Each structure stands twice: as structure tokens, then as C-alpha cells.
Amino acid sequence: MRPVTTLAHATVTLTPDGCVSTFTDGTMWGAQPHDTPDYDAIAQRCGYYPRPYPTTVSCARADARMQYCREHDLLHHVVGEVFFFGPSPVLWKLAHNQAVDPMYAALEEAMVMTLQRWVRAGERPIIGGVDWEALRARCLGLLDAA
Numbered sequence: 001m002r003p004v005t006t007l008a009h010a011t012v013t014l015t016p017d018g019c020v021s022t023f024t025d026g027t028m029w030g031a032q033p034h035d036t037p038d039y040d041a042i043a044q045r046c047g048y049y050p051r052p053y054p055t056t057v058s059c060a061r062a063d064a065r066m067q068y069c070r071e072h073d074l075l076h077h078v079v080g081e082v083f084f085f086g087p088s089p090v091l092w093k094l095a096h097n098q099a100v101d102p103m104y105a106a107l108e109e110a111m112v113m114t115l116q117r118w119v120r121a122g123e124r125p126i127i128g129g130v131d132w133e134a135l136r137a138r139c140l141g142l143l144d145a146a
Contacts, residue, residue, distance in 0.1 A: 001014060001070055001071065001074065001142075001143055001145070005074060005142055005145075007074075007078065007081065007142075008077075008081050009023060009024055009077060009080060009088075009092075010022060010077050010087060010088070012070075012073060012074045012077065014070060015030070017032050018030060018031045018032035018033060018070065018073075019031050019069070019070045019073050019074070021076075021077065021088075021091055021095065023092065023095055024087075027095040027096055029091050029095035031070070031073045032069065033062075033068065034065070035062075035065070039065055039068075040061055040064075042113065043061075043064045043065055043067075043068035044064070045117065046068060046113060046116045046117045046120055046121055047116075047119075047120030047121030047122070048064040048065075048068045049064035049065075068116075071116060071120070071143055072112060072113075072116060073091070074142060074143065075112050075115050075116050075119070075139065076088040076090065076091050076108070076112050077091070078115070078138070078139060079108060079112050079115060080092075082130075082135065083111060089104060089108060090105050090108045090109070114127075115135070115139065118132060118135075119136050
């Protein structure tokens with residue numbers, strides 16, 4: 001990922017401990033990886049671990065967690081643009097200190113992880129009406145840009 005990635009409704013800036021999303025109105029929301037077994041499991045499921053790092057397993061896990069976290073937040077914004085035709089509803093509400101409906105959050109999280117798993121683990125969603133190949137190409141262009 002680039003140090004700063006600008007999308008239609010937000011800019012994602014990498015930080016030493018994760019990333020920060022800045023919306024077009026100037027509000028911000030930060031994300032950091034979690035050092036938990038559940039976080040490791042989802043990072044692995046989405047294609048981030050194990051990875052061929054020339055370091056110890058714990059460092060590889062930390063790197064995988066960080067990459068998963070940063071890419072996860074960026075993909076929230078892509079999901080917002082593509083499926084909600086605006087900013088990520090969940091991150092927008094969090095940045096604006098508004099309550100997030102748990103069911104709405106679950107739907108957006110599932111969509112982001114589905115997209116992330118397609119992009120990084122190669123598991124193509126079986127959901128019609130979406131040009132998954134084009135969406136994956138767009139995401140890879142954003143995530144793998146130098």
C-alpha cells in the first residue's frame with residue numbers, strides 16, 4: 001500500500017501502528033491490529049498468514065496482522081463506494097461518534113472480509129451481479145501500488 005491512498009470519500013494514511021481514515025469533511029477514524037487468536041485466524045483466512053517472511057513466526061504474525069488491518073480499512077472504503085454508493089457507512093458513523101447498528105456493521109464487515117478473502121486468498125465469491133474480476137483488479141491496484 002502507498003503511505004497515503006485517496007479514494008472518493010476518504011483518504012487512508014498508514015501510521016506506524018495501523019492506519020487513519022480521513023473523510024472529505026475532515027473527520028478521522030483510526031485502526032490498529034489486535035494481538036489476539038481471533039485476529040490471527042481471520043488474517044490467515046483472508047490470505048495474510050502464513051506468509052514467506054524471512055523472520056520468526058511471531059514477527060510474521062505481527063506483519064500479517066498489520067497488513068490485514070490496513071488493507072481491511074481501505075477495503076471498507078471500496079465497499080462503501082461500490083455497494084453503498086458513498087463512504088463506508090460503518091467507518092463514517094464511527095468517525096462521527098454515532099452509534100453503529102450491530103446488524104448493519106455485521107453486513108458491512110462480512111462484505112469487506114468477503115472482498116478481502118477474494119483479493120488476497122483467491123476465494124471467489126459466488127454472488128451474482130458483481131464484476132468480481134474488475135473489483136479484484138481495482139483493489140490490487142490500490143493495495144499493491146508502491
